Amino acid sequence: MIFSFPAIIFNIGADIESMGAVMHLLFPQIPVFVFEIAFTCMILYAVIKYTYVQLAFILKWLCLVLFIYLIIPFLVKVNWGDVARHTFIPTFRFDKDFLAIIVAILGTTISPYLFFWQATMEAEDVSHEKRTVVIDKLFLRKLKIDTYTGMFFSNLVMFFIILTTGVVLHDGGIRNIDTVDQAAKAMEPLAGNVAYILFAIGIIGTGFLAIPVLAGSLSYIVAETFNMKQGLEKKFTEAPGFYIVIIISFAAGLSMDFFHFSPMKALIYTAILYGLTSPFMIGIILHICNNKKVMNDSVNSRTANILGFVTLFLMSISAVALIYFQFK
Numbered sequence: 001m002i003f004s005f006p007a008i009i010f011n012i013g014a015d016i017e018s019m020g021a022v023m024h025l026l027f028p029q030i031p032v033f034v035f036e037i038a039f040t041c042m043i044l045y046a047v048i049k050y051t052y053v054q055l056a057f058i059l060k061w062l063c064l065v066l067f068i069y070l071i072i073p074f075l076v077k078v079n080w081g082d083v084a085r086h087t088f089i090p091t092f093r094f095d096k097d098f099l100a101i102i103v104a105i106l107g108t109t110i111s112p113y114l115f116f117w118q119a120t121m122e123a124e125d126v127s128h129e130k131r132t133v134v135i136d137k138l139f140l141r142k143l144k145i146d147t148y149t150g151m152f153f154s155n156l157v158m159f160f161i162i163l164t165t166g167v168v169l170h171d172g173g174i175r176n177i178d179t180v181d182q183a184a185k186a187m188e189p190l191a192g193n194v195a196y197i198l199f200a201i202g203i204i205g206t207g208f209l210a211i212p213v214l215a216g217s218l219s220y221i222v223a224e225t226f227n228m229k230q231g232l233e234k235k236f237t238e239a240p241g242f243y244i245v246i247i248i249s250f251a252a253g254l255s256m257d258f259f260h261f262s263p264m265k266a267l268i269y270t271a272i273l274y275g276l277t278s279p280f281m282i283g284i285i286l287h288i289c290n291n292k293k294v295m296n297d298s299v300n301s302r303t304a305n306i307l308g309f310v311t312l313f314l315m316s317i318s319a320v321a322l323i324y325f326q327f328k
Contacts, residue, residue: 001221004112007273008218012211012249013256014263014270016040018180019207021263022200025184033257039204040254043211048243052124052233059212065205066157068198072164075195083163099322104268106315107275109155113217115281118147120220124233140298168195178264211253219245272322279316286312 020036027035047055092098122143169177174186184199216232222245223230229239236243256266286308289300300308 001225003273003277004218004221007270007277008113008214009249009252010256010261010266010270012214012253013261014266015207015211015214016253017257017261017263017266019204020257021180022184022203026197026200036254036257039207040250043208044247044250047212047215047232047246048236052231055212055232056121056124059209062205062209065202065209066153068202068205069157069160069164072195072198072202073160073167075198076168078163078167083167087159094321094325096322096325096328099318099325100268100272103275103315103318103322104271105158105275106318107273107278108271109158110278110282110311110315111271111274112277112281113214113221113274115285116220116224117213117217120217120230124231164199178262180263211250215246215249218249219243275315276319276322279312279319282308282312282315 016036016039017032019039020032020034023035023039024030024032046058050058165183169175169183169186172186177183177186180203184196184203219242220230222228223239223242226241228241230242231239234242256263286300286305288294289308290305292299
């Protein structure tokens with residue numbers, strides 16, 4: 001909770017700033033802070049007002065906006081042979097900047113808050129349906145399909161975001177981006193007006209998708225730590241502490257803009273912090289999943305353990321290497 005709180009707040013703040021900045025590009029006559037306050041109030045209202053089922057329905061459909069990122073590279077000239085070569089034969093450098101990005105990519109892929117979000121969403125589903133979960137092979141198979149599908153598409157979207165940045169901005173000679181609106185603005189003359197608008201829509205849609213998940217995850221972490229009543233299916237009066245944490249996280253994230261934090265740096269530092277703390281979470285989960293006193297006969301398979309420990313090893317080595325080069 002100690003490490004997740006600042007990281008998630010920075011993440012929320014960076015998303016709010018990015019949404020406001022991109023919207024300001026589309027409607028320059030309206031100040032950025034007006035959009036930031038409007039987006040914050042809209043999302044906060046939806047989280048508090050709507051039931052878990054309604055909110056989950058909205059978030060599932062919002063996921064479709066991520067496919068916008070798959071379209072953008074096809075609107076510009078791309079050397080796909082070059083892309084394939086660098087995808088399967090990457091170049092490694094052992095220095096502070098390169099390792100920071102590696103740790104950030106790993107951290108934003110396997111973020112600690114996602115463990116809480118996915119676990120509590122399963123519990124919310126069960127609570128809503130008012131049924132007792134029978135942990136059988138069919139149930140576990142459905143969970144695996146759901147998880148693998150989500151992992152595949154999230155990594156596919158991330159690949160195309162990196163690809164878009166590389167073939168549009170980097171190849172266009174733009175190597176230093178401090179804000180998301182700079183990236184969007186730089187994309188317009190290089191990739192055309194359509195790509196620019198799609199990129200802007202993607203940023204706004206991603207913010208609507210990510211911010212409720214971030215705030216909800218943080219609230220679940222705090223509520224479980226202090227044994228508070230929790231749940232998005234509960235009304236504000238039934239779980240006031242849970243919703244107050246969400247409100248505080250929104251307010252703290254929104255205030256970042258007034259302290260002039262760079263959203264791009266905030267996103268990178270947040271991802272690095274996730275990357276440094278994730279190995280501890282993975283280690284704990286591997287311990288639980290191999291403990292027969294907890295899992296009975298449903299302990300991890302050999303394949304799951306191999307993949308889990310390889311992930312733990314790679315993330316730990318990356319984190320240690322980054323810390324070493326940071327103080328070298």
